[in-house]
Amino acid sequence: MELPPFIKIHGRGSRNNPPNRFEKIEIIPDYEHLEFLEDELPSPKTVFLRDETKTILAKNDSPDIPFTYSVNPYRGCEHGCSYCYARPTHEYLGLSAGLDFETKIFVKERAPELLAERLMAPSWKPEPIALSGVTDCYQPAERKFRLTRGCLEILARFKNPAIIITKNSLVVRDLDILESLSSFDGVLVMISVTTLDENLCGIMEPRTSRPQGRLRAIEALTARGIKVGVNVAPVIPGLTEHEMPKILEAAAETGAVCAGYVPLRLPWAVLPLFTQWLEEHFPDRKEKVLNHIRDFRGGALNDPNFGSRMRGQGVYSDNLNRMFHLYCKRYKLNQRDTNLNSSLSIRPSDQLSFDF
Numbered sequence: 001m002e003l004p005p006f007i008k009i010h011g012r013g014s015r016n017n018p019p020n021r022f023e024k025i026e027i028i029p030d031y032e033h034l035e036f037l038e039d040e041l042p043s044p045k046t047v048f049l050r051d052e053t054k055t056i057l058a059k060n061d062s063p064d065i066p067f068t069y070s071v072n073p074y075r076g077c078e079h080g081c082s083y084c085y086a087r088p089t090h091e092y093l094g095l096s097a098g099l100d101f102e103t104k105i106f107v108k109e110r111a112p113e114l115l116a117e118r119l120m121a122p123s124w125k126p127e128p129i130a131l132s133g134v135t136d137c138y139q140p141a142e143r144k145f146r147l148t149r150g151c152l153e154i155l156a157r158f159k160n161p162a163i164i165i166t167k168n169s170l171v172v173r174d175l176d177i178l179e180s181l182s183s184f185d186g187v188l189v190m191i192s193v194t195t196l197d198e199n200l201c202g203i204m205e206p207r208t209s210r211p212q213g214r215l216r217a218i219e220a221l222t223a224r225g226i227k228v229g230v231n232v233a234p235v236i237p238g239l240t241e242h243e244m245p246k247i248l249e250a251a252a253e254t255g256a257v258c259a260g261y262v263p264l265r266l267p268w269a270v271l272p273l274f275t276q277w278l279e280e281h282f283p284d285r286k287e288k289v290l291n292h293i294r295d296f297r298g299g300a301l302n303d304p305n306f307g308s309r310m311r312g313q314g315v316y317s318d319n320l321n322r323m324f325h326l327y328c329k330r331y332k333l334n335q336r337d338t339n340l341n342s343s344l345s346i347r348p349s350d351q352l353s354f355d356f
Contacts, residue, residue, distance in 0.1 A: 011043040011206050012103075013080035015276065017096035018269050021088075044103045046078055048141065051106040056114035058133070064310040067163055070133035071115060073147035075106035077135040079167070081205045082277040083234055086134045088268040097269035102207075105141050112150030119158045119347070126345030129155065130163040138168035140207060152177045157348055161186035161340035165231070167193070169209040169217040175224055182226045185341040190260070191218055192231040193247050195240050203281050215254045222255025227338055229258035232324070236264045237292030238285060241320060245327045252331035259333040261324050263312045264293060266302040292316065
């Protein structure tokens with residue numbers, strides 16, 4: 001049973017916990033007396049849970065992704081983005097892709113130690129490692145647990161290059177380590193910007209940094225000589241795609257040297273969650289957005305296939321791609337070499353300390 005539409009939940013991207021596709025039993029709350037409640041419920045508190053994972057490097061075999069290995073210090077993400085493609089990963093933990101994903105955060109407390117152990121292994125061949133890839137490595141939990149910083153310290157010590165993907169300006173906290181990595185051409189920070197509209201950002205990505213904060217992060221990183229790019233991601237047809245030129249312009253003006261984009265993906269439970277979000281916040285645009293997504297996805301609302309899933313297909317997709325390249329050329333993006341240097345990587349001979 002879904003939460004009645006007259007009840008709002010402040011500060012969260014989801015209003016419900018949709019059923020887990022792997023679970024046969026579903027908990028259905030009793031909302032019989034909700035008419036006596038206020039129009040807005042308090043936001044559920046975030047719970048942090050220890051993740052006892054024994055490995056930290058995830059290997060990617062998708063041809064759509066420009067890196068092979070990634071580190072995700074957290075499972076779940078408190079940012080609460082309504083469209084997040086990673087939401088269904090919580091279903092593998094027996095939880096829901098809805099509120100559970102943004103309120104039950106699993107913390108890999110040994111992430112830096114496990115990363116160091118992997119880099120020390122004779123089988124490791126140095127290459128760039130991405131931080132994020134699934135959930136945001138600079139989500140609010142990072143202020144408390146500092147695991148991303150710990151992993152960056154390990155990468156800097158081993159001189160192993162890093163790619164950071166985030167939409168949180170907290171990344172500037174670690175300027176000192178990023179400068180160390182940058183000294184041997186060992187880091188690229190990609191800041192995701194979905195919209196420049198502060199109000200839209202607030203309801204679509206409730207616990208992320210606001211757009212101006214992300215642009216200031218680009219500026220601060222650039223000022224310290226760190227290579228920064230912008231991801232226009234996701235592009236939501238019928239809602240945000242018209243902002244792409246302005247986002248690219250703003251990012252270039254603040255120092256970004258490269259750019260990418262990814263159209264909206266709606267795998268598994270993300271589809272009903274995002275549809276519900278549209279119904280709540282943009283009922284007048286709901287059908288327009290869904291129809292444009294179908295134009296983008298060959299008549300479907302989601303495309304899981306390699307190649308087309310990250311770019312779309314058809315005329316709508318082709319037009320977006322042309323617009324992206326046109327404005328990248330206008331604002332001189334993607335003209336610098338952004339390859340990272342793995343040739344200086346080392347295995348420290350002294351005993352490593354894991355006091356982060």
